[in-house]
Amino acid sequence: MGALKNSIKERSSIIEEAIKEYLPMGEPKELYKASRHLIMAGGKRLRPVTAILATEAVNGDVNLVIPAAVAIETIHNFTLIHDDIMDDDLYRRGVQTVHTRWDVPTAILAGDTLFAEAFRILTQSKSNPERVVQAIHMLADVCVKICEGQHMDMSFEKMPIVKEKDYLEMIRKKTAVLYAASSSIGPLLNDCSTKVTEKMWKFGEYVGMGFQIYDDVLDLIGSKEKLGKDWGSDILQGKKTLVMIDALNRGVNIEIYGKKSATEEEIQNAVDILKECGSVDYSLKKARQLVDKGISQLDILEDSDAKRTLIELAEFLISREF
Amino acid sequence: MGALKNSIKERSSIIEEAIKEYLPMGEPKELYKASRHLIMAGGKRLRPVTAILATEAVNGDVNLVIPAAVAIETIHNFTLIHDDIMDDDLYRRGVQTVHTRWDVPTAILAGDTLFAEAFRILTQSKSNPERVVQAIHMLADVCVKICEGQHMDMSFEKMPIVKEKDYLEMIRKKTAVLYAASSSIGPLLNDCSTKVTEKMWKFGEYVGMGFQIYDDVLDLIGSKEKLGKDWGSDILQGKKTLVMIDALNRGVNIEIYGKKSATEEEIQNAVDILKECGSVDYSLKKARQLVDKGISQLDILEDSDAKRTLIELAEFLISREF
Numbered sequence: 001m002g003a004l005k006n007s008i009k010e011r012s013s014i015i016e017e018a019i020k021e022y023l024p025m026g027e028p029k030e031l032y033k034a035s036r037h038l039i040m041a042g043g044k045r046l047r048p049v050t051a052i053l054a055t056e057a058v059n060g061d062v063n064l065v066i067p068a069a070v071a072i073e074t075i076h077n078f079t080l081i082h083d084d085i086m087d088d089d090l091y092r093r094g095v096q097t098v099h100t101r102w103d104v105p106t107a108i109l110a111g112d113t114l115f116a117e118a119f120r121i122l123t124q125s126k127s128n129p130e131r132v133v134q135a136i137h138m139l140a141d142v143c144v145k146i147c148e149g150q151h152m153d154m155s156f157e158k159m160p161i162v163k164e165k166d167y168l169e170m171i172r173k174k175t176a177v178l179y180a181a182s183s184s185i186g187p188l189l190n191d192c193s194t195k196v197t198e199k200m201w202k203f204g205e206y207v208g209m210g211f212q213i214y215d216d217v218l219d220l221i222g223s224k225e226k227l228g229k230d231w232g233s234d235i236l237q238g239k240k241t242l243v244m245i246d247a248l249n250r251g252v253n254i255e256i257y258g259k260k261s262a263t264e265e266e267i268q269n270a271v272d273i274l275k276e277c278g279s280v281d282y283s284l285k286k287a288r289q290l291v292d293k294g295i296s297q298l299d300i301l302e303d304s305d306a307k308r309t310l311i312e313l314a315e316f317l318i319s320r321e322f
Numbered sequence: 323m324g325a326l327k328n329s330i331k332e333r334s335s336i337i338e339e340a341i342k343e344y345l346p347m348g349e350p351k352e353l354y355k356a357s358r359h360l361i362m363a364g365g366k367r368l369r370p371v372t373a374i375l376a377t378e379a380v381n382g383d384v385n386l387v388i389p390a391a392v393a394i395e396t397i398h399n400f401t402l403i404h405d406d407i408m409d410d411d412l413y414r415r416g417v418q419t420v421h422t423r424w425d426v427p428t429a430i431l432a433g434d435t436l437f438a439e440a441f442r443i444l445t446q447s448k449s450n451p452e453r454v455v456q457a458i459h460m461l462a463d464v465c466v467k468i469c470e471g472q473h474m475d476m477s478f479e480k481m482p483i484v485k486e487k488d489y490l491e492m493i494r495k496k497t498a499v500l501y502a503a504s505s506s507i508g509p510l511l512n513d514c515s516t517k518v519t520e521k522m523w524k525f526g527e528y529v530g531m532g533f534q535i536y537d538d539v540l541d542l543i544g545s546k547e548k549l550g551k552d553w554g555s556d557i558l559q560g561k562k563t564l565v566m567i568d569a570l571n572r573g574v575n576i577e578i579y580g581k582k583s584a585t586e587e588e589i590q591n592a593v594d595i596l597k598e599c600g601s602v603d604y605s606l607k608k609a610r611q612l613v614d615k616g617i618s619q620l621d622i623l624e625d626s627d628a629k630r631t632l633i634e635l636a637e638f639l640i641s642r643e644f
Contacts, residue, residue: 031473082434086427105408105476108430109469112404115434116465119441123459129451136458137445143438147431151353154427 004316007309011052012045014062015069022070022121034102034110035117039077041093046211047182048073050313054200055186056306057298065186067125068135071118072182075139078114079146079178081107086154089233115143127189135185142177149174156240157258167245171212172205179208183310199297206294207314213287214318216241217280220271222321232267236260242286246279287318326638329631333374334367336384337391344392344443356424357432357439361399363415368533369504370395372635376522377508378628379620387508389447390457393440394504397461400436401468401500403429408476411555437465449511457507464499471496478562479580489567493534494527501530505632521619528616529636535609536640538563539602542593544643554589558582564608568601609640 019039025032048069055065083089084097085107091097099107122139125132152170156162183204187197219234220243234241238258247254254270256262262270274280291314301307341361347354370391377387405411406419407429413419421429444461447454474492478484505526509519541556542565556563560580569576576592578584584592596602613636623629 026470028470028473028477030477031470082430086430104426106473108404108408109473111434112437113466113469115437116462116469120459120462120466123455123462129455133445133451133454133458136455137442140438140442140445144435144442147435147438148348148350148353151350151428151431155350155352 004309004312007053007305008049008313011049014052014066015045015048015073018048018066018070019073022067022124023074023117030102030106031109031113034098034106035081035113037095037098037101037110038080038093039073039114041095043073043077043093045073046313046317047076047178050179050182050204050310051186053306053310053313054183054204055190057301057304057310058187058190058192058196058200059304060186060190060192062186064125064127064189067121068139068185068189069182071122071139072178072185074114074118074121075143075146076178078111078118079150081111081114083150086150087233087237125189128191131189131191135188138185138188139181142181145173145177149177153239157238159240161248162240162245164242164245167240167242168209171209175212175215176205176208179211180204183207196300199300203294203297203310203314206290206297207317210287210290210294210314211317213242213283213290214320217243217283217287218320220274221280231264232262232271235267235270236262242283243274243279246282247274247277250277250279252277252279284318291315291318326631326634329375329627330371330635333371336374336388337367337370337395340370340388340392341395344389344446345396345439352424352428353431353435356420356428357403357435359417359420359423359432360402360415361395361436363417365395365399365415367395368635368639369398369500372501372504372526372632373508375628375632375635376505376526377512379623379626379632380509380512380514380518380522381626382508382512382514384508386447386449386511389443390461390507390511391504393444393461394500394507396436396440396443397465397468398500400433400440401472403433403436405472408472409555409559447511450513453511453513457510460507460510461503464503467495467499471499475561479560481562483570484562484567486564486567489562489564490531493531497534497537498527498530501533502526505529518622521622525616525619525632525636528612528619529639532609532612532616532636533639535564535605535612536642539565539605539609540642542596543602553586554584554593557589557592558584564605565596565601568604569596569599572599572601574599574601606640613637613640 023036051065051069051072052062055062080092081098084092085099085104089097090100098110119136122136125135149170153174180201184197184201187200216234235254235257236259252273254273256266256270295311295314298307345358373387373391373394374384377384402414403420406414407421407426411419412422420432441458444458447457471492475496502523506519506523509522538556557576557579558581574595576595578588578592617633617636620629
């Protein structure tokens, strides 16, 4: 784990520098403060680090992927700002969400600004222009799918029952395609074959799905302090996570589900029930299967430090505590 | 005027077809219905028609600009959806705004979807990839400026006094740069010289500023039925339009300014005062000057039907009744 930490640290410090370079402050100051609020509050930089590692794993030029990696992190942060408005979440990364710290109009605009900046940054890629256009197409398409996935997620809240198949399609769009873009945009910008680029896409897609399932489990079993966001908010909001879908399938009754507010004790009680009925274990197993399927896509690549780190990182995503 | 109408009709019907082609329905259905709600309700298609005319005026290939023209109209509609949330406007183009007909989360997502689709459409331009990347850079930069302009507009509402200079910078960003993109993206995608492309940009920028000043005047003196949006909402919201800035400079007192609600009679009374004190005329004159300055940029082009139509269209923008 120490080696993985160092490998990630090395790449994420490149990203931190690039974020400062590509996302400078501007005027009006309040708009730029709001738009940089979350991205400067930290975050694990998993997506841009994945973009760098994937580029190394195909023997590509890392410099060619830096703007794209920053663009992806920027898009990720844009979606967080808008999602927090839609879900009315109060905290993220241990700080107030943008619409809470400022207001809804400013948060909408802060997200829109990041979205536009992400595409402006992408145009600064130094690959041949044909590949740059393809990369922009890929990322624009991913953004459309993220919106579709977020809409599915919201509409699921109002449905009594959701099929596991539909849930998997929802997280594929909402979360996994941006991971897929992260792992394949470097190979694309480095003129890799379609076959390699597609395998790298699939790797990110499966791992991203596993990541989201695990993330939902963490929302339940993780420690409030480490998460830095509202504990149990998924239960209160009536979110159809895999844990809940499986519990509903088992006929388990969670009293506070969709009730908007509850005491910490009531939340703890709900979490205990979800653990005991086997739904947490079921979800963890599913996450593991998806990540394994993702890792098997990398068979196409020769062995390398970067490939091993990509695999370790994927394993970490479904074993982390925050 | 009949000739202008026909010239515009010809081009806008090309645009209507292209909008249908480039913005098909998708799943989830409600998200796509919401995102297409305003763009299908009509609109004057001034920006994409300008894009076609400007391309013809530089002897360019119109086919090369169609996706970009649709992308610009798509971006325009994305900004309308989000602006309507921020301003909490109820009607536009004679129909309910998206967040009124659906809800705020759906409207945020509908706008985001259009934004992403606009960039995806842009990547389908058939010009050489280097130019396509430049066009995407131009439009992404324009979107950043639109956000900055919208933020300025909102923060002006809370300020007792706004300088005319700051107001002009606000409308340049909020409105004019998208017009500038409309008139210059065709020349850019058709490999015109930097000099011509820059002149075409300036044309759109000045005309766009004149358009916005006139649009604000229309909000006051236009007929409610023809506008299809909330009458006098700018006064009630405390918007710093040029008319109001000039009236405040003259020490004129408008009682309902920033009061959120008023009777039709009170609105009419406020409008009469703004007319009588000379602020409406002052604004109309400013709009005229800006449009003239824009038109003079076209001196670089040889005479043609398209050039004449561009000029007539610019004149129309500051004389229309809706």
